[in-house]
Amino acid sequence: xxxxxxxxxxxxxxxxxxxxxxxxxxxxxxxxxxxxxxxxxxxxxxxxxxxxxxxxxxxxxxxxxxxxxxxxxxxxxxxxxxxxxxxxxxxxxxxxxxxxxxxxxxxxxxxxxx
Amino acid sequence: xxxxxxxxxxxxxxxxxxxxxxxxxxxxxxxxxxxxxxxxxxxxxxxxxxxxxxxxxxxxxxxxxxxxxxxxxxxxxxxxxxxxxxxxxxxxxxxxxxxxxxxxxxxxxxxxxxxxxxxxxxxxxxxxxxxxxxxxxxxxxxxxxxxxxxxxxxxxxxxxxxxxxxxxxxxxxxxxxxxxxxxxxxxxxxxxxxxxxxxxxxxxxxxxxxxxxxxxxxxxxxxxxxxxxxxxxxxxxxxxxxxxxxxxxxxxxxxxxxxxxxxxxxxxxxxxxxxxxxxxxxxxxxxxxxxxxxxxxxxxxxxxxxxxxxxxxxxxxxx
Numbered sequence: 198x199x200x201x202x203x204x205x206x207x208x209x210x211x212x213x214x215x216x217x218x219x220x221x222x223x224x225x226x227x228x229x230x231x232x233x234x235x236x237x238x239x240x241x242x243x244x245x246x247x248x249x250x251x252x253x254x255x256x257x258x259x260x261x262x263x264x265x266x267x268x269x270x271x272x273x274x275x276x277x278x279x280x281x282x283x284x285x286x287x288x289x290x291x292x293x294x295x296x297x298x299x300x301x302x303x304x305x306x307x308x309x310x311x
Numbered sequence: 312x313x314x315x316x317x318x319x320x321x322x323x324x325x326x327x328x329x330x331x332x333x334x335x336x337x338x339x340x341x342x343x344x345x346x347x348x349x350x351x352x353x354x355x356x357x358x359x360x361x362x363x364x365x366x367x368x369x370x371x372x373x374x375x376x377x378x379x380x381x382x383x384x385x386x387x388x389x390x391x392x393x394x395x396x397x398x399x400x401x402x403x404x405x406x407x408x409x410x411x412x413x414x415x416x417x418x419x420x421x422x423x424x425x426x427x428x429x430x431x432x433x434x435x436x437x438x439x440x441x442x443x444x445x446x447x448x449x450x451x452x453x454x455x456x457x458x459x460x461x462x463x464x465x466x467x468x469x470x471x472x473x474x475x476x477x478x479x480x481x482x483x484x485x486x487x488x489x490x491x492x493x494x495x496x497x498x499x500x501x502x503x504x505x506x507x508x509x510x511x512x513x514x515x516x517x518x519x520x521x522x523x524x525x526x527x528x529x530x531x532x533x534x535x536x537x538x539x540x541x542x543x544x545x546x547x548x549x550x551x552x553x554x555x556x557x558x559x560x561x562x563x564x565x566x567x568x569x570x571x572x573x574x575x576x577x578x579x580x581x582x583x584x585x586x587x588x589x590x591x592x593x594x595x596x597x598x599x600x601x602x603x604x605x606x607x608x609x610x611x612x613x614x615x616x617x618x619x620x621x622x623x624x625x626x627x628x629x630x
Contacts, residue, residue, distance in 0.1 A: 225321065237521065237575030244626075245626040246623045246626060247626075248625075272625040284331060284335065290324060
């Protein structure tokens with residue numbers, strides 16, 4: 198549920214590699230650009246009690262700072278369960294990681310200029 | 312390391328539960344089937360005509376709107392079919408063809424696509440269309456007038472209208488088992504209380520419908536009707552009558568639980584359901600409409616975003 202996909206075939210096994218997952222093409226579910234339908238599955242499954250349905254609306258529109266301030270982006274423990282249960286296949290986990298990366302970039306840029 | 316090809320990799324998680332909107336639509340259609348079949352059995356071919364026209368028109372309007380708005384086709388996810396189904400179930404069997412065409416157009420356009428499609432609608436699309444029709448074409452939606460030429464074996468006056476106008480004495484001959492088993496006039500899919508309960512329970516057990524909303528709505532209806540009945544038994548009917556007559560059960564399991572228009576956190580769901588239940592009985596007993604389900608649910612759909620602000624604190628947040 199967490200982990201990275203291989204980006205080149207000669208990628209090595211590292212010291213912290215616990216497992217290698219091999220999937221058939223038919224098992225991979227493509228993500229969609231559909232907006233959130235508010236089914237609430239993600240909210241029910243989130244171990245960090247984040248309002249994922251609201252968070253994803255801000256992340257989809259690139260409003261990462263508001264997401265971090267108002268909708269608990271930084272409380273995410275990066276388990277991936279929200280994306281597993283999403284009924285419209287939104288890549289929520291990917292948006293969250295993108296948001297965290299952007300926040301980190303903005304913060305380090307602010308620190309560099311301070 | 313120079314001549315390797317880079318692969319396009321996807322992001323975690325690399326697995327999905329398999330649930331989709333299409334699956335949910337299929338199971339909603341299945342769950343509604345007992346109620347619709349009983350409606351067709353009671354009202355005959357006109358009911359079949361309305362249901363078929365409603366579902367196909369909704370799908371057609373969705374197709375036309377997809378083309379007009381230059382969007383990818385979304386007919387395949389079955390949501391338009393469900394909107395058509397619910398709209399058809401709320402109509403009387405004698406609704407003329409143009410009412411069905413107009414109503415499905417309003418439901419799919421004004422109810423869903425002006426907000427951007429699936430997930431954007433703040434109000435239940437089928438209810439938007441029915442509310443428009445109730446206000447615009449009172450005669451067609453009036454159940455006494457719609458079923459004037461039918462000859463049923465059971466008391467065929469609109470139960471809610473009778474009790475609103477004449478008090479509980481007028482509905483003394485409506486037995487609760489009769490109401491349960493489909494012996495009342497109403498919309499095509501709203502008469503078979505037992506079938507709706509079975510369908511609703513199926514959807515709850517399969518996880519497609521949030522049971523907190525359905526349960527709190529039913530409790531809201533029962534408690535409010537009971538309180539009104541206690542205060543004036545001649546004027547206001549009892550709780551079980553209000554549960555089984557009219558659109559209540561269809562509203563409880565299929566209409567109020569629509570994803571986009573209902574809240575997702577626990578306390579908001581309970582307040583939303585209970586509030587809509589109380590409002591339903593208030594409109595029925597002291598309000599202007601015979602059946603309050605449509606407008607009560609629409610009112611609480613509007614309240615939904617504010618209610619959803621009541622949520623638990625996330626991990627690590629202190630404010």
